[in-house]
Amino acid sequence: MAAIIEVENLTKSYGSKRGIADVSFQVQEGEVFGFLGPNGAGKTTTIRTLMALIRAESGTALIAGLDCWKQSLEIKRLVGYIPGEPALDPNLTGGQILEYFAHLRGGVDQAYLKQLIDRFELDTSRKFRQYSTGNKRKVVLIQAFMHRPRLLILDEPTSGLDPLNQQEFDHMVLEARDEGRTVFLSSHVLSEVEKTCTSVGIIRDGTLVRIGDVAEVKAIKRYEITITFANPVPAEVFKTLDGVADVETLDHGHAVRLAMQGSADAVIKAAANYSVVSLTSYEPSLEDIFLRYYEDDVAPVKEVQSVAK
Amino acid sequence: MWLSSVFLKTLRDYRIAILGWGIGMGLVVVSPMASVSALVTTPQARQQLVSLAATFAWNADPVAVDTIGGYATFKxxxxxxxxxxxxxxxxxxxLRGEEDRGSLDVLLSLPRPRLNVAVEKLAAMWTALLVMGVLIGLLAFAGGKKFGGDFGFGDALLFGLNLALICAVFGGLALLISQFTQERGPAAGWTAGLLLVFIVLDMVHRVVANSEWISRLSPIYYYNLSKPLVPSYGVNAGAMVGLLVLAAILGIAGVWLFVRRDVGGTVPLPRWLRLPERQASRALPVGDWSLRSVYARSMGMIAMxxxxxxxxxxxxAGWMVYVVQLMEARLSSLLSSSPAFTALIKNLGGGNAGVNAGFLSAMFFFLPLLLMAFAVTQVSSWSADEQEGRLELVLAAPQARVWVLLGRFAALGTATVAIGVVTLIASAGAAAAAGLNIDGGNLAAATLGMIPLGLLIAAIGYLASGWLRTAADTGLLSFVLAAWFFISFIGPELTLPDATLRLSAFYYYGTPLLHGLQVTSVLGVLxxxxxxxxxGALRFANKDIAA
Structure with missing residues (x-):
């Protein structure tokens, strides 16, 4: 697979205010890339730079091998975009907005457009200002998908959608992926990223702190194992084992809760020496990883390097 | 301190308007005071002014128009x-504006009764109007002192108070109407429409005999019953109290309805007044011409x-052409007896002020001013679209930034051409109706010649919007327009050097009604x-688009 997005040392500031600094990553064609970060981390700045709405001070950003600033027109033919805070002409109806953007794109398949409208059950006769937040989001979603773009750049696309429509959106993202199209998706909804994305990048304070496959990112996280024994077992049995970060004794020694990082092989073998009543492992979500990256005071560059190894 | 209550916070929000509107309107009152002192230099001129004012009685009661206060009131x-x-x-x-923005939801989530919030906001608007009235009164008093007015400090303050009261009536009316509309725009539009109706109703009794009962339906009629700047006429306390009561009723009715309706909703109308239920639809407006390009969409936006x-x-333009012959005799007398007025008309019109064409030429000086004001509103709309993020998705479509800007500018250009052409047709039609003989070529030059000026101020606005936010851009353009106007309006009288006069765009408009099109000037402006x-296009193509 070739990279469809290539970002190298991208830097953008707003006067004295931080934007992004030395952000580098690649997104391969056909993958769904989740871009995570809290408010003000630099997600929107990165996305707006890719869309040539703002100009980077240094670094390069290429989409399909084309320079995002110099060849933005060619790039926009390939891209469907949803801004973080979509604003559209409040006096136009949803239908007028979709027709307008269809014309600006040189025409779209009307049958497919109608199919999208039906899929989201959008009433196209209402003025944009009269729509609820969720319906406004539907209009913007449809305009991003209606020309079947090769790349979708979506800045928090499901904000304001109800669960049913979020599910519909997830299906559309997966369909796009199945058709070989690429999705670059920024989100706060980690379960959504976990469900739909194949790769994840985490940005904090304008710097990319981690990037990798969803599975890879999840593999480096801490997780917990709780083992209940028929008789009390000393905690020292587990403290020095490989992969164990911390041990907590429960129920007067009848159970232990182990904070794990890495393989559980040594723990399982040690526990097998005793009579085990039950063993539960807590599978952390991306949420846990995400929170950890924003709670821990870890040097970001070091972490990116550790993944690259 | 200013953030310690809804009342103070709202008053704080009004602070710029209080100063800007108060002083601005004060100057609107003072400026005729300056001109009347120059107009009535001789008894004949005084008599002619009174006579001429009677021609304009539809505008206002011509009471003591040969005095400083009377003329200012009349104007x-x-x-x-x-x-x-x-x-x-x-x-x-x-209230409706805050509901539109969603900020009222947050305010009403605080442990504070809805009634208090609305009443404090209404009180803040009344206080703002009162302060504006005081500012207008102070400026009127200063103007009277400077130009020899015969009214006192108390009269000037009463004048400001009377204005504040009529303004409070229309503020209250807008508040009341906004309880029935989903957005603030229609509420402002309906109130502006009613304001126009009330102005016309007030005029009726001055034009048609025995029709005073019609004018009594208008609050403006009661405003006009008091003329504090004319001491011999004085104040009608009953009328002022009436305005106060009406403002209070309208404001309180608005608040009363607000506390009883849904936030974000409207007061339910009787079934027979409701619009038919709109059917939901998933259809697309495939044949809509206004959605085919940025230019077409811009035309759709600018049409209304x-x-x-x-x-x-x-x-x-048409009205001035039509009435110029009717005013000819009185105008000639005034011109012959008032050198200052003659000089002003001559400076603006560029010819013999004593003939119809000279006077009309001076009046046509205002056409490019109006067209440029229109262009400023459209530049403001462009700038606001960028600032509020409405260009983001347009620019994410495969449309070159330069063409987006030029598409919008072309729509404005088309609109200015349309205005010029319709003005030409209206003027020619009025001339034919009035039997006035005007050179067709010069009339075309005078009406179509304003188009380049409209385009020039728009281009300046588009360039400035590359750096400035909407308010600053609009402010800058308004300042430029005002500066140009005053350079050309009073510059010749102040014998400003030719180099200074050339700084004004009006200089290049010239006096086309008398002297035809100045091709070099027009080409230069273009x-x-x-x-x-x-x-401007270059700047827009390379700037960061506002988020």
Whole structure:
């Protein structure tokens, strides 16, 4: 697979205010890339730079091998975009907005457009200002998908959608992926990223702190194992084992809760020496990883390097 | 301190308007005081002014128009429309505007009764109007002192108070209407429409005999019953109290309805007044011409404002052409007895002030001013679209930034051409109806010659919007327009050097009604417009688009 997005040392500031600094990553064609970060981390700045709405001070950003600033027109033919805070002409109806953007794109398949409208059950006769937040989001979603773009750049696309429509959106993202199209998706909804994305990048304070496959990112996280024994077992049995970060004794020694990082092989073998009543492992979500990256005071560059190894 | 209550916070929000509108309207009152002192230098001139004012009785009662205070009161007349703009906007925004923005939800989530919030906001608007009234009164008093007015300090304050009261009526009306509309825009629009109706109703009794009962339906009639700047006429306390009571009733009714309806909803209308239920649809407006390009969409956006501005500009030109012969005799007398007025008309008109064409030429000086004001509103709309993020998705479509800007500018250009052409047709039609002989070529030059000036101010605005936010851009353009106007309006009288006069765009408009099209000037303005627009497009193509 070739990279469809290539970002190298991208830097953008707003006067004295931080934007992004030395952000580098690649997104391969056909993958769904989740871009995570809290408010003000630099997600929107990165996305707006890719869309040539703002100009980077240094670094390069290429989409399909084309320079995002110099060849933005060619790039926009390939891209469907949803801004973080979509604003559209409040006096136009949803239908007028979709027709307008269809014309600006040189025409779209009307049958497919109608199919999208039906899929989201959008009433196209209402003025944009009269729509609820969720319906406004539907209009913007449809305009991003209606020309079947090769790349979708979506800045928090499901904000304001109800669960049913979020599910519909997830299906559309997966369909796009199945058709070989690429999705670059920024989100706060980690379960959504976990469900739909194949790769994840985490940005904090304008710097990319981690990037990798969803599975890879999840593999480096801490997780917990709780083992209940028929008789009390000393905690020292587990403290020095490989992969164990911390041990907590429960129920007067009848159970232990182990904070794990890495393989559980040594723990399982040690526990097998005793009579085990039950063993539960807590599978952390991306949420846990995400929170950890924003709670821990870890040097970001070091972490990116550790993944690259 | 200013953030310690809803009342103070709202008053704080009004602080710039209080100063800007108060002083601005004060100057509107003072400026005729300056001109009347120059107009009535001889008894004959005084008599002619009184006679001429009688011709304009439809505008306002011509009471003691040969005095400083009487003339200033008379001149306000139709400017009531201008004076009432701020209160009607403030009244429609007070609650409905905050609902539009969603900020009222947050405010009403605080442990504070809804009634208190609304009452404090209403009180803040009334306080703002009162302070504006005081500012207007102070400026009127200062103007009277400077130009020899015969009214006192108390009279000036009563004058400001009377204005504040009529403004409070329209503010209250807008607040009341906004309880029935889903957005603030229609509330402001309906109130502006009613304001126009009330102005016309008030005029009726001055034009048609035995029709005073009709004018009594208008609150402006009661405003006009008091003329504090004319001591011999005085104040009608009953009328002022009546305005106060009406303002209170309208404001309290608005608040009463607000506390009983859903936030974000409207007061339910009786079934027979409701619009038919709209059927949900998933259809697309496939054949809509206005959605085919940025230019077409821009034309769709500008169509309605263009219609209203065309009505105003073409109507003004046509009306001036139509009435100039009717005023000829009185105007000639006034001109012969008032050298200052003669000089002013001559400076603006560029010819013999004593003939119809000279006077008309001076009046046509205002056409490019109006067209440029229209262009400023459209530049403001462009700038606001960028600032509020409405260009983001357009620019994410495969449309070059330069073409997006030029598409929008081309729509404005088309609108200015339409206004010019309709103004030409209206003027020619009025001339034919009045039997006035005007050179067709010169009339075309005078009406179509304003187009380059409209384009020039727009191009300057587009360039400035590359750096400035909407308010600053609009402010800058308004300042430039005012500066140009005053350079050309009073510059010749102040014998400003030719180099200074050339700084004004009006200089290049010239006096086409008398002297035809100045081809070199027009081409020069168009060339400068092209360069400025090119720079604006270049800046827009390379700037960061506002998030």
């Amino acid at each position: 306000i007349g139709i400017f009531m429309f201008l004076i009432a703009i701020w209160p009607l906007l403030a009244g429609s925004r007070m 404002p263009t219609f209203w501005w065309t009505l105003g500009i073409a109507g003004f 060339a400068v417009t092209a360069v400025v627009l090119g720079l």
